[in-house]
Amino acid sequence: MFNRAVALMDLSPGLEEKIRVCNATYTVRFGVRLRGQIHTFTGYRSVHSEHMEPVKGGIRYSMGVNQDEVEALAALMTYKCALVEAPFGGSKGGLCIDPRDWDEHELEQITRRFAYELIKRDLINPSQNVPAPDMGTGEREMAWIADQYKRIHTTDINGNACVTGKPLNAGGIAGRVEATGRGVQYALRAFFRDTEGVKKAGMSGTLDGKRVIVQGLGNVGYHAAKFLSEEDGCKIIGIIERDGALFGEDGLDVDKVRSWISKHGGISGFSDRHHVKDGALVLEEDCDILVPAALEGVINLQNADRIKAPLIIEAANGPVTAGADQVLRERGTVIIPDMYANAGGVTVSYFEWVKNLSHIRFGRMQRRQEESRHQLLIDELERLSKDKELGWTLSPGFKERYLRGAGELELVRSGLDDTMRVAYDSMAAVWHGRDDVDDLRTAAYLVAIDKVASSYRAKGL
């Protein structure tokens, strides 16, 4: 995918290679005494590009973690950050572990030890390398990592900024947990505002009434499905999980399915009428929007020609293989690429990092001042509305809505929405404006690589 894009660019061969390669990958094997014996774990932290620092990227817990995967995901982070103008280089980490095999106390010991190995090499550091959650990790792990960093660097006043995705009461930011799913929603809204793009997908109208299939009801998939169904009028007709899928044209209640999964560990037993044993087959069902939000490589050369959705949004990283991408592209399927589609997470992580460095919650200084200025206007309007001759009144609910100043959550959403719109427009300008670019992914790569290249050139490299 990278090669396809750089072939359309005028980069010097040396620079092209510099951008392509991963700068460094650190492999760690460490032991933890658990259940009466020493268990050895293997983890990675890869740094793809340091054209901007700190570098940024999640830490994943999964048995599938390996050096190739971590390096590919680190590269994707470089391009993702460049595309959404988050001032970071790209990095990624992973630990070969199935978190469901361990209880909470054991996971804490493993996480703290892994974090220690990375911290002592500055591979976790507020100014050099800032991890975040990814598959199999969440707020809890991030809080352990931040605490571990602060135990080692007791006098670093910016210690909290060493990792993002922390709980709100431990240096986190409002709206981070939902951020990637929220970004998927904003990305789809941006797409449906682009009439030329919608036409290219052979679609029409808005998000309202669109039939959606989601794979993976984890952090990203759950929030995307929830917001799309609750706020944009989409109908979730399919949910694919590890142990099969739920499918039905009548639509599924996302919250009910989610709470069933957290109680029973899977979707089995939720509804026999909707249950499909081989979940992957539901990827091939007829729908308007397909949202792969679980893991990579699920749409590949084996099933690509049977995928019916005219629009795929890559909420997960790398769900469509390069081979499948070509098959789908030739058929006219529009793919909103991962680099853009799931960038909501890193965008709000950027806001969290800034919040940690500034040591103040967003909106704390302005909110009440904004409200008191609004109050002035309301007072004046109310005085005028008493004037019988003018004969007008304020609309119901206007006063309460107008008076409320923006708190952190509103500001985070506004920043995320703006980021997703600006990034979409930059991709769409290339997609619609160049004859040699016929897909959003190539457009996204062109925008991102160009920014990374300019940054290297400015450094004199």
Ligand code: NAD
């Ligand atoms: P998660 O662990 O919260 O959720 C993953 C979900 O996928 C789980 O519900 C799991 O049961 C399900 N799943 C696993 N294997 C499956 C399979 N074979 N078939 C169907 N379902 C399966 O992870 P997440 O944080 O939601 O991440 C999902 C994807 O989004 C990953 O590719 C990740 O890299 C990407 N991503 C996450 C974030 C973030 O902020 N969490 C940000 C950017 C990208």
